[in-house]
Amino acid sequence: MRIDIITVLPELLESPFNHSILKRAKEKGLLEVNLINLREFSTSKQKQVDDYQYGGGAGMVMMCEPISNCIEHLKKDRTYDEIIYMTPDGELMNQKMMNTLSLRQNIIILCGHYKGIDERIRQLYITKEISIGDYVLSGGELAAAIFVDAVGRLLPGVLNDETSALFDSFQDDMLSPPVYTRPETFKELKVPEVLLSGHEKKINEWRHEQAIERTKLRRPDLLEE
Numbered sequence: 001m002r003i004d005i006i007t008v009l010p011e012l013l014e015s016p017f018n019h020s021i022l023k024r025a026k027e028k029g030l031l032e033v034n035l036i037n038l039r040e041f042s043t044s045k046q047k048q049v050d051d052y053q054y055g056g057g058a059g060m061v062m063m064c065e066p067i068s069n070c071i072e073h074l075k076k077d078r079t080y081d082e083i084i085y086m087t088p089d090g091e092l093m094n095q096k097m098m099n100t101l102s103l104r105q106n107i108i109i110l111c112g113h114y115k116g117i118d119e120r121i122r123q124l125y126i127t128k129e130i131s132i133g134d135y136v137l138s139g140g141e142l143a144a145a146i147f148v149d150a151v152g153r154l155l156p157g158v159l160n161d162e163t164s165a166l167f168d169s170f171q172d173d174m175l176s177p178p179v180y181t182r183p184e185t186f187k188e189l190k191v192p193e194v195l196l197s198g199h200e201k202k203i204n205e206w207r208h209e210q211a212i213e214r215t216k217l218r219r220p221d222l223l224e225e
């Protein structure tokens with residue numbers, strides 16, 4: 001998978017993909033992340049990318065031309081399966097969406113800033129709009145980083161048995177059961193007996209029950225779906 005991220009703050013995204021699982025994904029050639037500085041596609045001398053909004057009101061709007069120039073430039077080299085705009089008024093990100101998008105080959109992610117982007121860019125180019133939650137960030141970059149992490153770890157070959165995505169929270173619309181490691185007793189708290197039993201069937205049953213219990217308590221909305 002190749003992800004091209006269009007941003008006015010490439011520095012903000014230089015580190016997040018160079019550690020742990022995503023680093024391995026890149027080293028294995030399974031994931032390529034490119035940062036594109038939107039300012040380089042501005043046609044003005046001052047490298048302007050935003051302007052006052054028509055109709056008045058506080059807050060700048062990201063202009064059409066630099067974004068259009070940038071996307072057209074990228075499209076010369078390859079076709080994109082998806083051009084995603086990260087925005088608080090987009091569709092709420094969830095695991096199902098990540099599973100689907102992890103099957104794409106080439107993706108552009110456009111990070112919004114200020115009051116957002118000119119509506120015509122959304123009409124002309126954007127194929128999907130994603131929000132990471134009901135709160136407002138100062139820009140789409142950190143949301144884009146979350147997207148790349150969530151999708152990158154699902155690419156075939158990225159995770160091994162130890163880190164398998166099969167049993168993730170949300171993968172079956174359920175939260176994960178509690179987990180324990182050594183020591184057996186910590187500050188008088190014991191690891192549940194069944195996990196020490198070596199009885200695989202009982203352990204799996206216990207984990208399943210705990211997952212249901214935890215989901216009922218914390219996220220009953222997941223069970224209703």
Ligand code: 6GU
Nearest residue numbers: 086087132133137139143
């Ligand atoms: Cl994708 N962008 C911004 N700026 N704020 C957000 C968001 C995205 N998702 C939730 N809040």
